[in-house]
Amino acid sequence: xxxxxxxxxxxxxxxxxxxxxxxxxxxxxxxxxxxxxxxxxxxxxxxxxxxxxxxxxxxxxxxxxxxxxxxxxxxxxxxxxxxxxxxxxxxxxxxxxxxxxxxxxxxxxxxxxxxxxxxxxxxxxxxxxxxxxxxxxxxxxxxxxxxxxxxxxxxxxxxxxxxxxxxxxxxxxxxxxxxxxxxxxxxxxxxxxxxxxxxxxxxxxxxxxxxxxxxxxxxxxxxxxxxxxxxxxxxxxxxxxxxxxxxxxxxxxxxxxxxxxxxxxxxxxxxxxxxxxxxxxxxxxxxxxxxxxxxxxxxxxxxxxxxxxxxxxxxxxxxxxxxxxxxxxxxxxxxxxxxxxxxxxxxxxxxxxxxxxxxxxxxxxxxxxxxxxxxxxxxxxxxxxxxxxxxxxxxxxxxxxxxxxxxxxxxxxxxxxxxxxxxxxxxxxxxxxxxx
Amino acid sequence: xxxxxxxxxxxxxxxxxxxxxxxxxxxxxxxxxxxxxxxxxxxxxxxxxxxxxxxxxxxxxxxxxxxxxxxxxxxxxxxxxxxxxxxxxxxxxxxxxxxxxxxxxxxxxxxxxxxxxxxxxxxxxxxxxxxxxxxxxxxxxxxxxxxxxxxxxxxxxxxxxxxxxxxxxxxxxxxxxxxxxxxxxxxxxxxxxxxxxxxxxxxxxxxxxxxxxxxxxxxxxxxxxxxxxxxxxxxxxxxxxxxxxxxxxxxxxxxxxxxxxxxxxxxxxxxxxxxxxxxxxxxxxxxxxxxxxxxxxxxxxxxxxxxxxxxxxxxxxxxxxxxxxxxxxxxxxxxxxxxxxxxxxxxxxxxxxxxxxxxxxxxxxxxxxxxxxxxxxxxxxxxxxxxxxxxxxxxxxxxxxxxxxxxxxxxxxxxxxxxxxxxxxxxxxxxxxxxx
Numbered sequence: 001x002x003x004x005x006x007x008x009x010x011x012x013x014x015x016x017x018x019x020x021x022x023x024x025x026x027x028x029x030x031x032x033x034x035x036x037x038x039x040x041x042x043x044x045x046x047x048x049x050x051x052x053x054x055x056x057x058x059x060x061x062x063x064x065x066x067x068x069x070x071x072x073x074x075x076x077x078x079x080x081x082x083x084x085x086x087x088x089x090x091x092x093x094x095x096x097x098x099x100x101x102x103x104x105x106x107x108x109x110x111x112x113x114x115x116x117x118x119x120x121x122x123x124x125x126x127x128x129x130x131x132x133x134x135x136x137x138x139x140x141x142x143x144x145x146x147x148x149x150x151x152x153x154x155x156x157x158x159x160x161x162x163x164x165x166x167x168x169x170x171x172x173x174x175x176x177x178x179x180x181x182x183x184x185x186x187x188x189x190x191x192x193x194x195x196x197x198x199x200x201x202x203x204x205x206x207x208x209x210x211x212x213x214x215x216x217x218x219x220x221x222x223x224x225x226x227x228x229x230x231x232x233x234x235x236x237x238x239x240x241x242x243x244x245x246x247x248x249x250x251x252x253x254x255x256x257x258x259x260x261x262x263x264x265x266x267x268x269x270x271x272x273x274x275x276x277x278x279x280x281x282x283x284x285x286x287x288x289x290x291x292x293x294x295x296x297x298x299x300x301x302x303x304x305x306x307x308x309x310x311x312x313x314x315x316x317x318x319x320x321x322x323x324x325x326x327x328x329x330x331x332x333x334x335x336x337x338x339x340x341x342x343x344x345x346x347x348x349x350x351x352x353x354x355x356x357x358x359x360x361x362x363x364x365x366x367x368x369x370x371x372x373x374x375x376x377x378x379x380x381x382x383x384x385x386x387x388x389x390x391x392x393x394x395x396x397x398x399x400x401x402x403x404x405x406x407x408x409x410x411x412x413x414x415x416x417x418x419x420x421x422x423x424x425x426x427x428x429x430x431x432x433x434x435x436x
Numbered sequence: 437x438x439x440x441x442x443x444x445x446x447x448x449x450x451x452x453x454x455x456x457x458x459x460x461x462x463x464x465x466x467x468x469x470x471x472x473x474x475x476x477x478x479x480x481x482x483x484x485x486x487x488x489x490x491x492x493x494x495x496x497x498x499x500x501x502x503x504x505x506x507x508x509x510x511x512x513x514x515x516x517x518x519x520x521x522x523x524x525x526x527x528x529x530x531x532x533x534x535x536x537x538x539x540x541x542x543x544x545x546x547x548x549x550x551x552x553x554x555x556x557x558x559x560x561x562x563x564x565x566x567x568x569x570x571x572x573x574x575x576x577x578x579x580x581x582x583x584x585x586x587x588x589x590x591x592x593x594x595x596x597x598x599x600x601x602x603x604x605x606x607x608x609x610x611x612x613x614x615x616x617x618x619x620x621x622x623x624x625x626x627x628x629x630x631x632x633x634x635x636x637x638x639x640x641x642x643x644x645x646x647x648x649x650x651x652x653x654x655x656x657x658x659x660x661x662x663x664x665x666x667x668x669x670x671x672x673x674x675x676x677x678x679x680x681x682x683x684x685x686x687x688x689x690x691x692x693x694x695x696x697x698x699x700x701x702x703x704x705x706x707x708x709x710x711x712x713x714x715x716x717x718x719x720x721x722x723x724x725x726x727x728x729x730x731x732x733x734x735x736x737x738x739x740x741x742x743x744x745x746x747x748x749x750x751x752x753x754x755x756x757x758x759x760x761x762x763x764x765x766x767x768x769x770x771x772x773x774x775x776x777x778x779x780x781x782x783x784x785x786x787x788x789x790x791x792x793x794x795x796x797x798x799x800x801x802x803x804x805x806x807x808x809x810x811x812x813x814x815x816x817x818x819x820x821x822x823x824x825x826x827x828x829x830x831x832x833x834x835x836x837x838x839x840x841x842x843x844x845x846x847x848x849x850x851x852x853x854x855x856x857x858x859x860x861x862x863x864x865x866x867x868x869x870x871x872x
Contacts, residue, residue, distance in 0.1 A: 026514035037512055076473055078462040170606050171831045195833040395607045397631035
């Protein structure tokens with residue numbers, strides 16, 4: 001990539017590919033113009049690399065579109081940087097002006113009486129920690145984004161604001177999916193950038209109770225047609241058995257999704273390119289999923305369209321954790337796979353991957369619909385200390401990718417997939433998910 | 437400050453004051469609502485600290501106001517993050533769509549023929565380096581912001597875009613003043629955030645010639661009334677001799693000016709508070725200047741209003757270099773002051789200030805109008821490696837201040853001003869500026 005070359009750092013092909021995608025398509029939320037540009041780019045790129053059976057499989061996706069937003073402390077007048085959460089409804093014309101109620105968790109809100117909440121804008125002030133296992137920290141914090149508006153509306157609140165579920169102190173609000181519940185009024189929901197959440201928090205610390213004016217527009221369009229993009233490297237000796245390597249092609253709308261998930265797209269396409277030079281026993285199928293971010297419709301459509309073929313899926317692997325270094329390999333398969341997987345630890349150790357672990361949660365979100373078929377899964381756990389500075393924000397651009405880190409990630413992905421794709425025996429089927 | 441306390445770091449009074457200002461006034465460009473809020477806050481704060489002669493002196497200021505902006509690569513469609521430069525005119529209704537011409541400097545543009553430039557949007561792709569002496573690097577780069585639109589329009593360009601004059605790779609465009617020239621057509625001018633400039637640069641590196649659509653609104657309102665805010669600590673033995681310690685109260689409009697220059701306001705008010713406990717020989721006058729950012733009208737009004745009193749100005753000092761550590765003290769005075777200034781080196785060395793140097797350029801921008809009166813000047817050179825990540829951007833919030841660094845800066849300012857304020861003799865008048 002040019003910026004890296006200018007800075008004297010070596011570029012990597014995976015990063016080049018990520019920048020090609022983001023430059024060609026920009027932000028690419030399901031149903032948007034960028035979504036279509038990304039699919040056209042992916043078809044062309046797979047063909048240029050030399051993959052076979054390159055094709056698009058249609059997926060019906062939701063189509064939510066962000067409009068303008070304005071969030072302002074009424075007195076003393078102060079604009080706050082914020083973004084609507086994905087799926088939010090608009091405010092009424094003229095917006096919503098109300099006193100702010102600060103709580104630090106959904107549990108703290110639930111403990112209040114309806115009288116304390118009614119008519120207020122609830123502000124969920126729940127900070128996320130910066131740790132290597134970033135998804136663990138994310139998981140502990142993100143409930144306020146997904147379910148905060150429901151909890152607030154149940155008690156009569158008029159809107160929900162959250163401290164962005166991210167780790168950067170830069171002024172980029174963090175979007176992501178939020179939900180409504182059928183029997184609960186829908187209220188608008190937005191995330192404040194972290195320095196802007198700090199402003200509110202400081203006012204409360206000084207004993208003030210700020211009022212905020214929120215004006216937010218968003219449109220839920222009719223469902224649109226998008227698509228999964230597929231391409232293959234034919235297996236040498238067991239071509240009818242499939243090793244799925246995936247990433248998602250869509251991104252949130254605030255930025256071009258450089259690390260989420262153009263980086264993953266770059267890694268799996270580069271791994272496929274390496275396999276073209278030396279095909280493994282089984283067929284490697286690259287799947288670039290549609291609509292991971294706000295629906296998982298691409299992953300679900302894949303599982304439906306390929307239902308008959310799922311028993312032939314030897315393993316599935318997804319890269320959707322940014323561009324950071326891999327430090328663990330997790331795998332999910334049935335009893336008896338340990339001996340087959342054990343040699344991978346030695347192959348990955350020189351790359352700095354510390355452990356190869358059996359774990360029932362292996363794999364990315366797009367692999368969830370494959371769980372019911374018992375498809376074995378692989379996943380690399382990546383260093384996420386910087387990932388959640390960028391994830392779902394406008395600042396997620398491909399220049400943020402560290403060339404050395406994505407090179408390590410690509411090597412770890414290639415080693416892992418190659419090992420499994422060449423195993424003499426099928427991996428035993430993974431345990432089925434427990435019913436909820 | 438709360439955010440720092442939450443993070444387990446000690447707050448400093450200077451930082452607390454900076455956050456109070458930004459929370460009370462927000463962005464505060466000359467003539468804006470925030471400008472008025474800031475002045476009200478400053479008057480109240482000076483009285484609360486216990487300064488005397490607290491007053492506002494009126495200043496007529498320009499009043500430029502930013503409207504919406506949209507910058508988009510036409511094909512492949514891609515939105516770019518950008519901000520109008522301060523003083524820019526609007527685009528015509530419907531905006532300007534034109535092919536982009538990339539140049540790396542004004543000199544490179546001047547070398548082209550008019551035919552090569554006519555009808556184009558000129559893109560000045562001149563990166564700024566991250567160095568401790570950030571103002572030197574800034575000075576080498578900022579000509580494209582100040583004079584780029586003039587140079588481009590002279591050759592028939594229809595708009596000017598620049599790579600932001602800053603050091604951050606985050607997606608924050610950097611605004612600042614630009615100029616027009618009477619006999620040259622006015623064209624709109626904007627800055628691209630650095631990752632967005634990188635997108636254009638990558639397209640050119642791939643041999644493409646992108647077209648861009650620019651829609652920009654801005655309004656030059658009639659001049660407004662703002663004010664300098666003054667307060668004093670009366671000198672013990674020479675109360676009619678004045679030691680001016682200044683900072684500027686205004687900020688650019690994209691953000692609340694946490695390090696530019698709420699930090700400076702915090703430092704000089706904290707230094708004044710320290711002097712109240714132990715007043716020096718001469719009177720310390722705090723001046724919080726209006727309109728440093730886009731006119732210097734506050735500094736000019738001060739020099740006019742106090743013309744008769746300028747001979748009694750023993751020294752003037754300004755903090756307008758962010759919140760980073762001081763590493764040099766520069767001073768400007770006439771021949772014969774070396775012996776009086778020499779002891780300061782020993783007082784500042786324990787703080788890590790490496791040198792005390794005579795330098796004709798000492799002092800901040802607000803001290804320029806005092807040069808014609810030969811007023812001696814002091815200035816601390818600060819570590820600016822992170823300053824130009826924030827300067828003139830939306831991300832310039834007070835939480836970015838490092839408590840240890842602003843504490844060192846405050847101590848260095850206090851030591852320096854105290855030494856000079858207590859000198860037995862007047863400092864000899866500074867050399868007058870050379871006529872241009």
